[in-house]
Amino acid sequence: MVGILAALLLTSVGLGILLAGWRGQLRRVQQWYKPVGWACIALSPWLWHTAYGWRFALAYWVLTVICCALLMTYLQRDIRPAISLKPRPRVAVPAAPIVRATGKHLLSAIVVLPLAGMVSMLSTVAVTRHLPWASVNIIALGVYLMPLWWGALAYWAMADTKRWRPPACLAMLGAVCYSLLYL
Amino acid sequence: MTFSVSKAASKQAMGSHSWLGLLVAVFMYWVCLSGTLAVLAPDLTRWEQPQIAPGVSYDPATLQKAYEQLLSEHDSFTGLVTMRLPTPDVPKAYLSANGQAWFITEQGTLGTPKSHPVTDFIAELHAELHLPHSIGELVVSVLGVMLTGLIISGIVAHRRILKDAFRLRRQGNPVQSDADLHNRLSVWGLPFYLMIALTGAYFGLAGPLNKYYAEVLYEGDQMALFADVYGGVPAAPAYNGKLDLPEAFRQLHQQAPSAQPLFITFEKAGQDDQYLLMGARHHDKFIYSEQYRFDAMGNYLDKVGFAGGEPGQEAIFSVYRLHFGHFGGPLVLLVYIGLGFALTVITISGINLWLRKRHQTDVVNDYWVAVVWGTPVAFACAALLHWTGFVAVTGAFWAMLALLAVYSAIKRNPAQVRRQLVAASALTILLMAAVHWLRFDLAYTDPMAGFINVGWVVIALLLGGYWRSLATVPVANRG
Incomplete structure (x- = not known):
């Protein structure tokens, strides 16, 4: 259980460092944040492996990195005021240009x-x-x-x-x- | 860290990505959406027959009685005779033969026939797009290959893959918003989608590939290849007329104390040279099962070696559980459902982006909206119609979807049709859950049916929320 929690924590810390650096909050350690962040992520399978063995460790590692990264991306999403696009004209489907354009491909x-x-x-x-x-x-x-x-x-x-x-x-x-x- | 692709290479890759995407989008959408649900296939079968009580304990002697009843009631068998043993993920024992299956009662008799047409519909849409088996399986496998091509072209096309690692602009410009959603879900989920693509391609492409390997490695002898990979026929002593399943269970426990028995295949059922193949799960491996073989009197013969043999065998037999996420319990299933849905969203947003960049609206927009939002409506309606007892799910689904496509083409207003179909999806799914509950007198013997029904209600509520949010989107941005 400790290994699992440590693995989750290490993955989150690694991704958190990458996110903070990406947002420009780690300018003083500009050179270091990427290697440190990726190293934390790369080390977490070893912690998973202590609980589940290497096969499952790799699977759980991949799944947790994906989930944590997507969660972090969602949480720091940038909500902007809606922009109204120009209405697009409704056209009939002209057969000849479509065949020409798509036929070759x-x-x-x-x-x-x-x-x-x-x-x-x-x-x-x-x-x-x-x-x-x-x-x-x-x-x-x-x-x-x-x-x-x-x-x-x-x-x-x-x-x-x-x-x-x-x-x-x-x-x-x-x-x-x-x-x-x-x- | 720098990673850069030239503008020209990126542009070419974008073109390739677009064409590959357009070629497969509709089929990919159906395969991804049905695959997301297929992760729960064992649970959906329980939802369809909630009157059967779950239970994981069994007596091998009782199971033997059920098999002997089957032998007495059937003169001959086409295909395999298989007994699924109850496990925590599938807590019901059943016996399959001659294209039918029956649950095994506690008394060891063949009980209620096993029937789950809605789950079959989902599984067959995912595995073969309701095409004839061999063609459908090949087509779906080729979709796995095309997904690999889309992943590779997507990486090359995306020049700012690291610079945009966490960028997610919502609302605002809908093209930017769709592009960010498409790219973030794609990039972070890439290892999962690649695994899904490669394991998905296996099911239909392993056959042709094996043919070539048989020619070069086994001098054309495909049976020798099958024996090497899947295990040959064991030399079983002649059946003495005294079938002994309890003995086989006892000897399996001796051979592999920690392995969990999953199923028994009765090879050459009822014949003089019949023997047993017992599949047992090894919890430290991804393989579906190791196969232990016994003669009909229950004496251990050998095992095929998926668990402790060559790594290649283990790799091949890990495909199923890796593809469907049947390891690690409910949390892994939920992650698989989430990522399966993400792949569905990637497919939709990819085509939406292409449509938005065309600067015009035509019948392609109409049909795409009908495919995307008509599919859940058609699915729920097909299930409801099937429960009236007059139509098959598959026929009802495709007829309904065709009608919705015609409706969308006549309406010529994809934004409006989309909103209508989102509302219809929410309502029909809610109705499906309600009718299911009523069909079983508001009470389920199997609690899994309740969980699944709550899941449907949650999906309906989320769709309702999405329908409401669509009202706030400027009309020109909705298409």
Whole structure:
């Protein structure tokens, strides 16, 4: 119980220091408040672990940091007088401009996102298979890594301003991974 | 500490973030909202059948009697025969077979059929968006991947991620206000959302990934992979006709004294080579259960090894409890509900921001309002209609939601429709709680039903408060 309370206190102190510094209340220790604040937060899992073991300590640590941070953010919210926006005109939906504006992106997404999925799968398997681990550990790593890798590829593919580049690069990477796996 | 992304990279990331968000927003909203409720799925099932008394004590001999009754009443079984044992979080024993389930009475007979269509509706919306199982599960898993993409693009797009760490401007300019809400909830909750995205992606994507791994690591033998990860079939001695569940419980206690028995799967039920698989929770781990295997006479054979085997097995079998927050008791559940709701708010505020930046109002605004605020109305109405006994929850929900979308499109006034639907949400949810209470003669045998009903009333009151607050918002800011 003492460990849990100490962990909560340390997390709150760490976030409190960061908040005070962010509000400009720690100017005299400008250099130090961030490392000290983050160090307090980083140390609290050790206190959680004394009560629950490392697995649950990490989970409780993440949840308490999130909750404390959101609570502090809410408590120091800045309530401003309402500003009335200019009324926006009501328009009929013009089909042609919408198709023009969204069509390219939609087409790109339809092509590129499944391709990114296929490439992430092939590349995850092609890379992780070489790890000197038991098969089940390789599979578990792949299970958690592949969606992250797919998400990163999806972000890049949708961010690239040259529409041809993502499908071309993904197709090439996919071909390389396929050949590494099957040829 | 400096952290900076170039303006150009940030702008590109913002574009990617917007497009990914627009592509998945509606589905993401349904998955997040239903997921927030699905955290309470075991409790919601108790709310739906509050006449069944909870209790955590049981006698293995009584459970065996119930299983033997099932065997005598059914000639054959398709799928698994599973017995859920009572635990503090699910304090009711029941037996499932052939797509049905029955609560087990204290006398060891099969009692009231287990039925919770409203919870099933929520769980199926969350897990497969009411699509055919294999497609739906894949679509929802891909949403998990897209959430990962949104998280990455959101980080790169947000150049002032540390400078704005605690900034939350409320009221004032609605664009700033929505942006602050969206960004603060997103940034601080990021580790949780990433965990939800990765564990959520597992359910539908593990299958295809396993296929590739089977090809390269097991020479194409998927069964060998399954045996390695999920445990192979044990060599069980032939069944001598004397089933002995109490002996299995006794031997489980010898093997793992601190493990809490959760369920029993009767493999090859009623056949000569039947054997038992007993799932037991290890309180120091995230795995759903370790699986201990016994022959039908109750003799211990082996365990699969999720608890003490390779870390990979433990990682894979920790997905469920991590995703749904089924660890740490009611406080963790409340945190999961709060953060699940935060992710729902992030989805809504993200699209609201995009809509506000368009400088025009059209049918997209109408449909978005109908989706966001029509969903709770349609849900509560579907539950109420279902209780009349004439319609299925799922059909009623989608029909109601379609009607509300048409209404919003005809009305062409998203601000007004939003306010109407918020009021309707509050009223229908309150009505749902009241009707539920009346259906069970104002008395619940299971106290959990009372807690859940109080929860619905609180939600209705909060929605009522939100409805009142909308009246003070300038008309042009409401859309």
